Amino acid sequence: MTNTDYRAAVVQGLRDLAAFLEANPAVPVPRHDVTFLYFPTRGTDAEMIAEIDRIAALLGTVPDPSDTIYGHHKARLTFGPVGYEALAVLAARRAQHQADVSYSGCVTPEAADAA
Template sequence: MTNDDHRAALIAGLRALADFLEANPAVPVPYSVNVLYFPHRATDAEMCAEVDRIAELLGAPISQEFGHYGASVRFGPVEYKAVAILAARRAEYEAHMSYEGCIHPDPVPDQNAAQAA
């Protein structure tokens, strides 16, 4: 699928979702919708440059928090955000995940079984 095909499919899907929700008022809607764009993995400088380029197109300021470099624009409860996850934050996450499966919490008692007794 080309970038143009993917773009057209995404836009069509968003419109189809909006039409579906409008036609089916009994279906609950989420609090918000977040559309995220992540630059291809590269150096921090290259990913930040891509976010800077997008920020200019959006007319949005750059935000930096929690090891993320991003820019976003809101349309009511809908947000489009371009975000680069910087190398230091990715390394922190990978270190954290290296413990996955090594620690097991004590079982939590079944609240329903306790109430039924």
């Protein structure tokens, strides 16, 4: 499947989902916002930031500077509780996450009493 075919399939799938939910009001929807999330191809921080900035321009928005403290560079466009978000996780944040998960499996919590 080409990128163009895949893109068309995603757009059609979103339309089909919206039509299905509209036609079937008994089917529950999430009680929280729904985000369609795009991650750029991994590259240098500068490359990923440039890609998010490019997408932000296409969205008619600007990246949110408050996310920088979390090691993210992101642009978001919302349609009510539904959003499109382009997110780059920068190198320092990825390294911190890797360090955090390096202890996975090393600590075992005590079993809680089943009362």
